Amino acid sequence: MTAASYDLSAQPAAVQPNNLLAPARWLTARHLDKALWFTGIVVVIFGVVLTAIGADISFSLWENFVSSGPAWFTLAMGATAVTSFLPVLVAQGQTRGRFVAAAALALAALAALLSIFVLVGYGAESLLNERLGWSMALVGEHTFDSRSQIFLVFSEYFVRYLLFGLVGILAGYGFYRAGGWWGTLLLLLTAALPLGLGNILLVQEFEIIRQGFASMTFVWVGLTTATVAGLGLTLAFELVLFFVCYALLRTVPIRTKLN
């Protein structure tokens, strides 16, 4: 048997890769392990602080001190997905492109779960306001005006957390490709810039949109055009961000890790 006796360019039937949901589910499970700890700790701290000062404040603790936590947590999970799990998935026969898609799906699932967590927190805060006569009001800029606008509250936080998750992938790319020092410096480009842009799109509601279409409403969900534009533009921006991650990560070599 010699090499020359084989047609080395023959293309045998390919191995069909499994459904993309399989690696996405695996990554989601890894994030959930940590998310359970994170939300548990948040609830305990929130409970303690609320008990101590809840009656004395006029603004929403949940809005101002808790709801941003899941955003940074999602960003950290996005970065960890690249630095820890990219080599693991590639070693199990996944392309980098499939990894980015699976990671984005997993972060979307995480963003959805954390948005529900935030929603439940707002609900609890409303209940406390009603029952105990507290007056913890919303003070920040949002696409919603009241905690009872469940769809809007969920949508805003979902879109926000997904943005942070995708930015996390980008930041993780910087760390994986360039190492700790340069990866940190690159955060200006890989994190600060896209987060700034995404936040402007989500809640600042461009004046031009507000003025041009303020009178129009989407009657079926009670949304203003500006709100829809804010959410839609942020989602579109996230799609662009996804393709940027996809294009960058497809080129990254999987390094040898020496333990």
Place this chain on the structure above:
Amino acid sequence: MMTSTAPAAISPLTPLPAPYAVQTEDLRVNFGATKALDRVSARIVPGAITGLLGRNGSGKSTLLAAIAAYRRPSSGRVLVAGREPYEEPAVVAGICLLREAGDFADCSVRQVLQLAASVRPTWSSTVADRLLERFKVPMRKKTTNLSRGQRSALAAVIGIASRSPLTMFDETYLGMDAPTRYAFYEELLADYSEQPRTIIISSHLIEEVERLFEYVLVLDQGRLLLQESADDLRERGARVVGQSAAVESFVAPYTVVSRQSLGRTMAATIYGALATDARADASAAGLDIESVSIQDLFVHLTADSSHYVPAGEPVDSQHAKELR
């Protein structure tokens, strides 16, 4: 037991994919100014076990990384199953590269196996369960808390149970103790006999693994030194044993790789094929001719690669001749 990995297991009746052939054409991989691989044109026969040998820094791991699409070639190309594997889902799904350090992240053994079972189309849970028990890999431990030997055993389990059409072990089993290594070789051969596939084994423990090799590929300083069948390679040398004086006289025209003496008896390893009449002469002189180990030849070839390549002739053209 690893019952949770069952869903993606293939049925024993499902035909497994054909073994992958591998071909590289003028493959170069550079790390800055360093040429890790330099114009490597290699051919890996499908459905056979190939030994990838080379000294430290010879480019073995880089070659395997390029074949597994872990990195893109600087120039030239890699073909796996006739297609370039880089970012090609249908090709890389059939490639399994196990590296020495393992690519397990901070996961438990169970989680790593769950991933393999869910994304490897050819995964066999039955094989994995049996090997986990045999190698005594603790399922609940985090891979970062495993000993080096346990990590190697986990890699061995994944490599064998993945049943990938192209499976590559890059010094994976260095951390194992000797009994576990021999158990690994035994399991690998048994599963390979049951389900033939293309296997590449990169190792420094040549004496231990050379009996597995059907083909051998040797890299030296990033260049392909030789590729041929293990039997042909073994015939490139011989070990002459007998009375010292007779041995010295017989080996005088040959390149002597090593000499070992015990009293008046000498064993000399020579490099160069022995013709039939030379064997008859040796027999007449009361000398025994034994086959030589691949390790001895490897040491000789890589100590000074000019022994192999005729002066003035590029390495690759010599290989092309041999493959014809």
